[in-house]
Amino acid sequence: MSIERDSVKHPLVVRRVTVSAVAQITANLRRITLSGDELAGFVSSGPTDHLKVFFPDPATGELTAPTMTETGIVRPDTGVIISRDYTPLGFRSHDGHHELDIDFVVHGDDGPASAWASRAKRGDLLAIAGPRGSKLLPHGATHVILVADETALPASSRWIDMLPTSVTLTGLFEVAEVGGEDYFTPEQHARISAEWFYRTDGLGQIDPALRSLGSIGESTFVFLAGEAGMLVPLRRYLRRELGLSKKQVAADGYWRRGIINADHHEPIDPSDPED
Template sequence: MAKPTPRVLEVIGTRYITPNMCRVTLGGAGMVDFPIDQESAYIKLIFPQDAGSRPLMRTYTVSVQRDGEIDVDFALHETEGPASAWARNAQVGDQILIGGPGPKKLINNEADWFLLVGDMTALPAITVNLAQLPTEARGYAVLEVTTEADRQTLKKPENVEIHWVINAHPNADDRPLLDCVKSLNWLDGQPAVWAACEFHSMRALRQYFKVERAVPKTHLYVSSYWKVDSTEDQHKIVKSQDAQTEDQ
């Protein structure tokens, strides 16, 4: 299937959801043929470079979609990349070139219970996943944020517990998400697991879910969204190499 032609969208509004999460609302004429029901799908923000250089592309999730508008949430880090810097400084009327949308990555709803795990970069996707779970769903969401003030009130089934992990300075050695997951009471029945976070943390979680808990591929989604001390382009290379090794 051919990739959708990139479109120019316009900044309709911006606001801070929490101190380290900025929401940018995009709309305009470019939304005319944007597919419906794309919450949790990914889009590519495209930043043109100097003549002769390939444009920079950064991947983000459609957090909310309304008629003619989408919301995109940006986790803001101490070291800013081009996308988060753009979001922090975006003004109404600014334009941005967008690729996509790409496929949704939703948790398998055919399960006895559910476990969603992620840091702030995955919080938009987890928010959509939580909201679409069956009302009778049970399980956990383990969410890593920068500060206490970055906690959000999320729509979720009553019997899904949220556990917040505060981590102001993520690094390659600490595993706060895994530590919290291991402290949970592992429920009876078949779980469905959805996890996305920093690369090193992702690999630790993947090992735990695949080897120690033997969660089958049909019920396991694990992905890295970024890598500490790396650009997105560097992370993309390492992520591809890791996937090839994992498939062998």
């Protein structure tokens, strides 16, 4: 049975929201809960959805974001727009109260998103836009392999929660240090057969771990996400050595070492384009 993955589009909406809770999930992952009436109607249907988060200018504290009009999206004439893409982890709506969780990797003041998230508190303002669309769960997959670093743990969490229990789950996760595995709940740990690799033990551990899984059948879907450079040899192995089809492998470079605000829509390996 071939694997198919449908897509759906959502109306693009820009929403102003307020921080209502902050929780430290692991040493370098903070969960920011956003609330507000403008979250009414928020939709996120796929495990790999992403939205645009707009941050205040650290120099002025001013939040600048585009607005939606009848003719489309309009960028303001003044102010500095600072935005990054993030996974909408979880959305809850009850009795007119709406909440959206987004998890941020914090690494000091190296970037505006990390700097903001490390200091976020109740009452802070943000704007979000999207998701513009969703890629749904793959039809025909009986086994899903998740390969991710910290930046893709929220998407991995969505995969775990959204896949039916009839689908076998395997995970290979690279995190900074021991304790990163605490990101998943006990119920999620029970759902997936996972190996955790710590960068304190050295880089490059995922490649041999993926190869050690052996042959990968035609009903297996592989999700690769994280630092783009790490994913290049993994994708080449799956697509070129094992010969897996394009429909069986999704590789998404959430960030690229040495590049500020890298576009994750770009191919992770321009020298080896998709078929």
